[in-house]
Amino acid sequence: MVPWPLYLAWKQLFPSGKKVSFFSLLSIVGVALGVNVMIVVIAFMQGFQQKFRKDIINAQGHARVVPLKPYADWSEIPARLRHAENVEGVTPYLQAQLLLQSGDYHAIPFCMGLQPEDGDEVLPVDDFLEEGMLRLQAHDAEDVTPLPTMEMLEDDVVFLSSQTANRLGVRPAAVVQVYEGNASLPESTGKRSVKVARLDPYVESGEWELLFEDQESCLVREAISGDEFTWETGEGPLDMGFGYPVFELSGGGKPFVAGDRFLFQVFKANKIEIFSPSMIEQAKADELIPPREVRVGGIFEVPWQGFQMEALIGTMRLMADMRAQESACDGFYLKFSGPVARDEAKLQAKCRELELVLEEDWAVVPWFVENAWFFELLKFEEYLMVLIMIPIGLVAAFAIAIALMTTVLRKIREIGLLVAMGGSRFSVGMVFCLQGFVIGSIGAILGCGLAILFIRYREVIMTFIVERIAGSDGQAGVAQFYDFHSLDVPFPWESSESLSTFLSFALFSVLVSTVAGLLPAWRATRLNPADALRSE
């Protein structure tokens, strides 16, 4: 059976014969909006933290193994590390200070050497290259350059960050498919097509024409050099060897007929010259040291803003050559799997365990220690947000307290009557306290619901808001810094941290609203019932 104070509190908020009272509606909406704002802001802050965490782990793995002694012997370390439980990947690296030159332009980026054979088991370099891919824009032509991959990294090939490439004015090899004359239209016409499957960094500029003589035979001609090849498409892709583009058939649809023609314009990769500090010293001493010449194999972008904006990725051998230190290694990036990857405490413990495995020559530093400053900053921002937003809840509480106090004054004679009918003063006071509780509870539930809707439709809502503030042109700029679209904001049933945020703010609002009802409740209990009944 419902206790009568709760019953009466409910009825005073939701009277019989009316859908909802104006006071109840305003109070509940106020609390719901407050809860919604508090949850959404903190959930987004946590989303940013998650995104940065993911970006950092992508950019530098879960941990970094660094030598405590210069050039400690590292040849056996990867095997020992791989042997440990939960170690998913080990990538050695070597850094160098290099001066890059292209014509009159120079750059001194952060240079890192990796082993191409390690692939992207720790650092998703292929993803970074995809992020940094710049497509040429042309009329009647389409940039069809295949995405560069880690496999293309060689001792004379480097990947540059987009900032470095822009500073030097260089770009990797590219190929555009030209749609002019009777050249075949894109695949959208429903016809089979030809695509460039691979474009190695050593490819030379050229104009390639592929003319089908019948359904399966194609004459391939390069206009500048005059090279000609015959491609029997039934034998698979056309690989003409080192320095040539590789062509292959693309898509289904109608078979080729004699006269089908494809045109491709290839642009070779730019070359850059690299100087090491020792080369520069030698040059100062008038020794003629030729710079190292490398080709641009790709342009990358690392989502982690803390990563060097100007950077170069080359092979470890290239870095070792430039440092004139054979078999050097500056450390290893590690990637873990399972609970170690998810739980920071377990990761810390694992790092300590690995330090013991590696004895005393190496330190294993988890990502959150290396970037502690950044996360402390984010945490500080989160706490600051909470501090700023708590007054929102308190304002709602004051509004509820004032409204309930007004109700007490309006219902003085009813309070007297309830005591006259046998209600204790405490129970009568509880009616008002419980009104605060009910408002807080319903407001909290609605606020959580609104927050879930906001998180669910954040893209639509944020696009709408950002477009209104920054316009459609400003949308891209805002997205660069506040990427709401890719933000991982979990629902409460997906993450314990999110659940904790929802519950914390819901409980906060219930508590504050209940406390807001205490003062009117106390006022009600202090009333003399006889005086209350006499009041006008």
Next chain:
Amino acid sequence: MSEGNENLVLEAKGLSKSFRLGDGSIRVLADADIRLEEASSLSIQGSSGCGKTTLLNLLARLEKADEGKVSWDGYEMEASSSPSSRESVMRADFLGVVYQAYYLIPELNVLENILMAARLSAGANRESMDRARSLLSRMGVSDKERQIPTKLSGGERQRVAIARALINNPRVLLADEPTGNLDERTGGQVMDLLLATCNEEKTGLILVTHNPSFAEAADSRVFLKEGKLSSRWEPEAEETKANDEDN
């Protein structure tokens, strides 16, 4: 239970009450005694502001007296002490109250208003629901049970208030000017209903009223003047007095 009368349900002895007024005080009750037997009715008459409502509040233990004793069904209480929580519990079952201004809770409909008194006592259940409907029927407002009080006439509101006062089968019903806000005809109907129902339910009634004809309908009458209650007003004595005045 007071000695010598086992049928006594409510008794007050030596009730005195004064209110502070500036530096001095006004005595509204002086050494007042009230005795109400089971299923009997008592009317209290007096001029406006003479302390009739204060006397009812003292009997209901809603207000502290300066001195005196009140006993409910033999349970004796110092009238000058604050009411205990036990008295609150007892009050819900022992007393029913009806006021001039009805005091129906506007957020509840008629049925809910009546059941509210039951909730304050043992709780609302099927039995109390049936009794509420029966009382509404007896009061002639059974078709109004889903109405909210603001949609009712004054007479209907007071009938609902009486039904609410009777829902817990109280031993005593305190009625403070129950017809004060009603016209003569409606007031008469309501008073007839009140007296008849109390009689049927064997509920004691203390009725405060200005109206001599309503007061006359009670089993006994007292008059409050200058803080003092006159002795029981015998109907014969009143008639004699009236005849003397005519002569």
